[in-house]
Amino acid sequence: xxxxxxxxxxxxxxxxxxxxxxxxxxxxxxxxxxxxxxxxxxxxxxxxxxxxx
Numbered sequence: 910x911x912x913x914x915x916x917x918x919x920x921x922x923x924x925x926x927x928x929x930x931x932x933x934x935x936x937x938x939x940x941x942x943x944x945x946x947x948x949x950x951x952x953x954x955x956x957x958x959x960x961x962x
Contacts, residue, residue: 918950926950 916927928950935943 912951915951918952 910931912929915929916925918927919925928948931947931949933945933947934941
């Protein structure tokens with residue numbers, strides 16, 4: 910999976926709640942026998958051992 914130029918997720922009011930949906934399909938003999946939607950958001954975290962958070 911590759912997301913071009915992802916929009917990061919963060920709680921309001923300071924950040925936008927950008928979310929994505931991943932659709933998983935299960936096939937048997939070329940026919941879809943199941944589907945599942947997974948909702949998710951992307952975040953960026955950075956830890957600095959010199960300065961803490």
